[in-house]
Amino acid sequence: MNKRLISTIAIIVGFLAVAFVATGKPTQQTKSKDYVPTVGILQLVTHPALDEIHRGIVAGLKTQGYSGKKVKIDYQNAQANQANLKTMSQKFTNENADLTLGIATPAALSLAKTADGNSPVILAGITDPAGSGLVKSAQRPGANITGTSGDSPLEQHLNVIKQVVPKAKKLGIIYTTSDHGGEYNAKKMAQLAKTAGYDVHMYTISTTNDMQQVAETMASQVDVVYAPQDNGVASAMKTLISITNKDNIPVIPAVNTMVKDGGVATISVSQYDIGYQAGIMAGQVLKGKDTATYPVKTITKGDVVVNLKQAKLLGLKLPANMIKTAETKGEVFK
Template sequence: MIAFISALIVFLGVAFVMTGKTTATKTTSTKKVPTVGILQLQTHPALDAIHRGVVAGLKEYGYVDGKTVKIDYQNAQGDQSNLKTMSQKFMNENAALTVGIATPAAQALASAANKQTPVMLAGITDPSGSGLIKSDQHPGANITGTSGESPLKSHLDLLRKLVPSAKTIGIIYTTSDHGGEYNAKKFARICKQEGMKYKLYTISNTNDMQQVAETMAANVDAVYAPQDNGVASAMKTLVSVTNKAKVPVIPAVDTMVKAGGLATLSVDQYQLGKLTGEMAAQVLKGKATSDYPIKVITKGKMTINLSEAKKLGIKFPASVLKEAKAKGVIYK
């Protein structure tokens, strides 16, 4: 009898230990993956390309959506109130990190994070000027990422090469877009330094483009469209007006050339997003944001639109064609 009781005690002890091990193993195997919130201001090709790049950059460092990370992608569709609601949603679900595509999205995320949750900037123009960081080298607090600085002087050189007869340049931007205003006014300063006449035009939203474009096209010889979300979204409207007046548009981004611009030297938006994703992966692995320098891409690739040149009666110089064929993009 005593032997039977002893054997039973040993059996129950072993069973308890095995059950404990099983529970521990199950707990380990169901470890929660981190959530990354991606907030995009609106839909248009340049911002969409940045989004795809962010996902690719994270994946390259082992953060695969649905497996090792949960990516919560939200698009505000240009509605400022959506930005606030979506940013707060990320905080409510305890996102490990958030990514802002376009300045208003980044600003909304920064406000919601309250200097706590890391915020990655995805190709934000002039992040220090918009109050997001202290400086490119030492961002401070919880924000870092990438900035796509347009090669503005190269854009002016290209414009003068393609439209040598241009005497007055129209520069258009959206009043609510900090990056667009920054680029437009900086381009205007370069024009002044180079002895080129210019006129600044503004839209408050895409609904203004038709009327403003008609006024501008009647008073300028060429148009510069900076990296500006509002202008990019209304690019087809702008071009439909300027084409009738035979006024070429030199935009800042390759996707704007595809939408009807003549040519540009464009920072690759996908690569900008990919670099952001790679930096985000490092932050997820523990790298501090406060002294993680902003990475700036300024080198552009030649992008031309042959169909647009034909409509305007413009012939691309051999040097421009050669560069576009060698390492750029040609839209036919």
């Protein structure tokens, strides 16, 4: 064997060794057919909407062949603790997860920061991913991040308010200061409502512990409340309803799980579908699809959801066509 051939082999071996050390795992090309990828799922907090996204992710991964012994899923729930988000994100990096999914904007931001442009991050139900700085644009994300966005049908929500509480003039909107998606939806709704002639009052909470005091103030000042797709508000929905019910103030929320917790009615985008699509995208990325050119998918189709028990409690008569649509194509809570 001549010296030139030996040198060439040495260079190739050295390159492969560096590639392995740099990533902490074999490169995509060297993975065997039996290789089992590790997928990290980071959820901000436990509440029904985010739980539905998680359930959808698992189902979506399954359609791509990643279930059972074909994948290792490491599920972590930060329970709304920022320190937990950082620790759990780092855990995925330390374990060399092949891909991570973030359920809710704070979880996605934490994963993105820890991944630092390296391992793929899939968004699951993130409002305004470009505005959050997670991607360059929805059409061309541009780096290691893509996924799904659940865009609230705000104009339809405003129409629900008009139908359910036609005489209302003062609209209260509440959101969590640390939730970019909640703030984004709240401010967009405020603009729409002002244009429609409502006297809009904005209220904020820092944590769920603030809800009772803020809700008491809000209920004394408005005719109806809009609760946007906001993780803090969704987690404290039952507290909000317990206060607004005392003053006979209806709450129109963004998603079906919040209607179940005491909201009157809404047009709800399926949280399960948001997760399901994110799971499919994760599977495609594991198979080699490039996140940089894989467009963010926005889920916008919604179903009518009503809470007949809550409407009766507040003395509201819901439009017959709204109830009929909910019964045939949507969801009804009695």
